[in-house]
Structure formats: C-alpha cells, structure tokens
Amino acid sequence: MAEYDMVIIGSGVAGALCAAGLSETGRKILVLEAAQNGLGVAQREQFRRVWDPAPGKSWNTPYLRTAGIRYYPSPGSADTRIYFDQPDAVKSLLTFKGYYQRLAGGSTWAWRGNTPRMMPGDFQLRSKYLSKVSPDDYGGANVVDWPLSYDDLKPWYLKAEHELGVSGNAEEWEALTPRDGAKYPMPGQPKSYSDLTLITRMGAKTVILDGEELPVEIITMAQARNTEAYDGRPACEGNHNCIPLCPTGAKYDATVHLKRAARNGVEIRTGCVVTKLDASPDGHISRVLYKQWDSESPQMERAVTGTTVILAANPIETPKILFNSGLYAEDDPYVGKHLMDHIQGECLALAPEAIFPFRGPQTLCGIDSLRDGNYRSKFASFRLTLGNDGWGRAGNPTSVVEENLNPAEPSTFSIGKTLRHKTVDKLTRLVRFGFSAEQLPQPDNRVELSDKLDDLGIRRPKIHYAVHKYTQEALQQGYRISKELFAAMGASHVGEEKFPLDDWNTAAHPMGTCRMGKNPSDSVVDKFGRCHNHKNLFVVGASVFPTGSATNPVLTLAALTLMALGEMGKT
Numbered sequence: 001m002a003e004y005d006m007v008i009i010g011s012g013v014a015g016a017l018c019a020a021g022l023s024e025t026g027r028k029i030l031v032l033e034a035a036q037n038g039l040g041v042a043q044r045e046q047f048r049r050v051w052d053p054a055p056g057k058s059w060n061t062p063y064l065r066t067a068g069i070r071y072y073p074s075p076g077s078a079d080t081r082i083y084f085d086q087p088d089a090v091k092s093l094l095t096f097k098g099y100y101q102r103l104a105g106g107s108t109w110a111w112r113g114n115t116p117r118m119m120p121g122d123f124q125l126r127s128k129y130l131s132k133v134s135p136d137d138y139g140g141a142n143v144v145d146w147p148l149s150y151d152d153l154k155p156w157y158l159k160a161e162h163e164l165g166v167s168g169n170a171e172e173w174e175a176l177t178p179r180d181g182a183k184y185p186m187p188g189q190p191k192s193y194s195d196l197t198l199i200t201r202m203g204a205k206t207v208i209l210d211g212e213e214l215p216v217e218i219i220t221m222a223q224a225r226n227t228e229a230y231d232g233r234p235a236c237e238g239n240h241n242c243i244p245l246c247p248t249g250a251k252y253d254a255t256v257h258l259k260r261a262a263r264n265g266v267e268i269r270t271g272c273v274v275t276k277l278d279a280s281p282d283g284h285i286s287r288v289l290y291k292q293w294d295s296e297s298p299q300m301e302r303a304v305t306g307t308t309v310i311l312a313a314n315p316i317e318t319p320k321i322l323f324n325s326g327l328y329a330e331d332d333p334y335v336g337k338h339l340m341d342h343i344q345g346e347c348l349a350l351a352p353e354a355i356f357p358f359r360g361p362q363t364l365c366g367i368d369s370l371r372d373g374n375y376r377s378k379f380a381s382f383r384l385t386l387g388n389d390g391w392g393r394a395g396n397p398t399s400v401v402e403e404n405l406n407p408a409e410p411s412t413f414s415i416g417k418t419l420r421h422k423t424v425d426k427l428t429r430l431v432r433f434g435f436s437a438e439q440l441p442q443p444d445n446r447v448e449l450s451d452k453l454d455d456l457g458i459r460r461p462k463i464h465y466a467v468h469k470y471t472q473e474a475l476q477q478g479y480r481i482s483k484e485l486f487a488a489m490g491a492s493h494v495g496e497e498k499f500p501l502d503d504w505n506t507a508a509h510p511m512g513t514c515r516m517g518k519n520p521s522d523s524v525v526d527k528f529g530r531c532h533n534h535k536n537l538f539v540v541g542a543s544v545f546p547t548g549s550a551t552n553p554v555l556t557l558a559a560l561t562l563m564a565l566g567e568m569g570k571t
Helices: 011-022 040-053 120-128 148-162 193-202 255-263 316-324 397-405 416-427 469-489 556-569
Strands: 004-008 029-032 206-210 212-216 218-220 267-269 274-281 285-292 301-304 304-312 345-348 364-368 384-386 432-435 448-451 459-462 491-492 537-539
Touching: 004 011, 004 384, 011 029, 011 148, 011 556, 029 255, 120 148, 148 556, 193 218, 193 364, 193 416, 193 469, 255 267, 274 316, 285 304, 304 316, 316 448, 316 459, 384 469, 397 416, 432 469, 459 556, 469 491, 537 556
Parallel strands: 004 029, 004 304, 029 267, 304 537
Antiparallel strands: 206 212, 218 364, 274 285, 285 301, 345 432, 345 491, 364 384, 384 432, 448 459
C-alpha cells in the first residue's frame, strides 16, 4: 500500500494549486520541494535584507543566498548557459535566455503578476491560420490545435482568477477574451498619470498588419495584484519595486496556496531534490526517488510511494526528471521537444512633456487588440506593453545619472543646476513599449540531458534552441508599430530604424516539452495532464502547452490545473 495518496513534485503555482485543492478531499498528500525557504513574512523580510545592500541587482538577487542553493541550481539571468550546458553567445538567435526560480512558491516570488487569458483563436492556431500555408512557410514547426477550446476552459479561467485574486476591468476585456459578463474579483489597477497622458495624446488609432486594419486599444492589464483587501492580502500600495519582490504581499505568489495546503494537513517536505521516478512493467509509477541535501547523507537516495504522482516542475525540469528516470528516451518525438518562450524587444522614446514614470507597478497597461489576426498565417502573434518603468532594462534613474556624469562626449559634462535639470528632464520623459512574440513548437527547440552533473550527481539539462523567422518578423512588426504609436503621441523615438534582432530578450516564460493532446501518437498527456503511458502520473504547468500564444502563461496553467483536479481525484 502506498504511503501517500498523492505525491506532488514541485511547489510553484501548479503544484501549490494541486496541494491546496486536493487537501480539501481528505487525502494524504506529500509535496517534495528542492528548496528550503519559508512561506511567511519572515522569509519576505529575509529576502529584502539580501536585496537592499546588494551592489548589483537583478531579478534573482534576493534569492541567491537561499540555503543549499548549490544543490538545486536555478538558472539566473547571467548563468543560463552554464546551467543549461549551452555554449552559444548571449547576443545570438541560437541561445535560450529563459530562467526560473526553484523555491517553495517557484518563480512567483519574482514574477510581474500579469494574468491575461489566452484568446479563442490561440487554441486553434493550426486550423484557423496555419492550415492555409505550407509548414515550410513557418519553419517546419510541429503545430497542433489544443485538445480543448476557449469555451471549455472559460469556467476554469474564472475560477483561476478568483483563486489567484486577479484585478481587472471586465468591460475592457469582454471583446478580446469573452467573459459572459463575469466581473473580475477586484477592479483593475488605476492607470498611471503617464498612461492617461499618452492614451489621450494618441487618440483613436488603427494599424495595418499584413493588409488588415486592426484597432489599437490601450487597456488595463489584468493582474494578480490586489486593488483592495482580498484573501488575506492587502491592497497594492503603489510601490515600484514589484520585481523581484512585492514588499507588502499584495501581489499573489504561490505561497498563498502552500500555506492553505499546510493548514489542511498537507506535508511539505523541503530540501528534497527528485532524482527519478520508478515504473512497474505496466507503466504504473511505483516510487519517487529523491536526495535530501540538508541531511547527514545528502547523496543517499531515498524513496516514497504514492497512489498518484503529480509532476509539477517546469518545462525544463520536467523532461529532465522523465529522462533521468528512463521513462522516455531522449529521442522521443514529444518529451523534451517543442520548447517555447515569449521573445521580447523594446522600443524607446522621450515623451514631449513630463509624464513622471516610476510611480506604481512597472506595468499597468498594454495593447492586446493586436494579438489575433489573419497575419498569423505569416508571422507570430504579439502584444505590446506600455511601460511604467522608464526605459525598463535600458534606462532607469541610476543609469540616467551615470550617463550625465560620464557622457560619451566630454564637452557635454555638467554639474550643479545644469546636471539636475538635464537629469530630471530626461527621467520624467522616459517611455517605452515592450513587445512579446509567440514561438511555434519547433522539434529542434528541445531539452536533453547533459553529461555534466550537478552537486548531487544528477545530470543537468542541455538545451538546443533558436528563434525562427516566424517570430523574428513579429519582433520587427512590434517595433514598427511602437514607432508609429510614439509618433501619434508626439514622442521622439530613440534607437535604430529597425529592431536589432540580436538584442531580443526573454519573458522567461518556458512552455512546452510535454504537450497535451487527444492521442498518444502526437502528445505526452491528455487534456487533464494524465500521461498516456503512465496512468497514475500527471504533468501540470506550462509543460503541457501545445502552443504558446503571446499571452503570459500563469493564468492558463492555473486554469488547466484546476480543471485537472477532478480527474486526479478519481485515482
């Protein structure tokens, strides 16, 4: 007899939702988590104390001193090539730049909180758009429709919005992602002064994409960030340092559901790095093996049994575990294949008047009305974000001061009142559009096992990756339209005429590698995440996405996870 009814591997959004949801069924549940961090206010304060004095700050700075981190390496923005055993240069279309955080709570400790739904057309990309052209026209990608529709997922989207506590304005989203009149749990974030100023300046606007005229609508982003007290979390106070750490807890993170699960009796065992899954001859997962790095014998392999096993790791760690387990060969046509991310670029400008960015969350508004159109038969879907954070990665208060103190042209050096005037004038007029483009599921974008081992003797992931022309063209279109919109706003574009493709960045939204489908012949799991080959093994999270759209994945993976809970309960 199994020791547990459910063994959950990983405690990010998907794992936490499973733990909390299944805990209400009275089952005996174990969560295995590689990291060893707290879930409450004390842990948030500890992360803040690491962040504040750090001379160099990045998205993962607060988490670099987490206990035992060398035993469960998390690829940061500077070391992805090392962890992923990928030697390509950073300025390349052949480099996987994505990263993630292995913590109890996962990468929601550092996420932006954006939670839009996918659009109805996103679930039918092949049949609606790509069936009209040859696969050679979009790089030979292995594109399939999802085994469910937007309408199938609609009630679970609504439930996910209530579970995560999403704020948004339903009337702004109804035409894009139909809600049947359902409101969000909370009203949307108020638009900033800069948002309101630029929206007014732009006025009514349309753009042309592959001959099709589409409206430009700047609307409030749906976010898992409270605008009023909700689910024990306070309302957002308008801090600007939401990444890497919400200072008040107004923004959702997966510790919300982990704490709920723990109150309901779920055992959360930390410091446990899963090494492999054992399967019986009939495919039933019989044991979960792991190493406990905080024990006296960190290299000793331990085991636990569960009636149902839920693999809630991310799209890199999930195939790594399956390959290390010997459950699938590395040449399997679907496991580890079709790795996707959202490929990003930025377009910078100076507003014609002071708009005072850096007040409130980094992002409040965006353009989603361009995400779907007939152009998708030729190039990727994309969305635009109107930044509330100056020039984002390219320009912030510190960099502007440094630029004025150390100008490229020494004759422009200034001090005193002149320095202050130049700095304030520029800082208050910084504005940017960020644009994110979808990737198609390319078989060659894949996760394999490296010959290199981590400190626990586990083979690390090796990634093969490229950004294809279908996505490259979307980056150019996003840049072109950003320039058009800046011109309509009276803002002065700063930068090159065309988008320099080697300057693309990542949204760090890994997706794919264990996609869902109706048949074992073209997928790894069914629409509930149940493995075709292992009936008591479920995969949850963005690993199961057949396609990526241009949409932040968290709400969709949360909705899929909530839908799967009922199926898990039948085992």
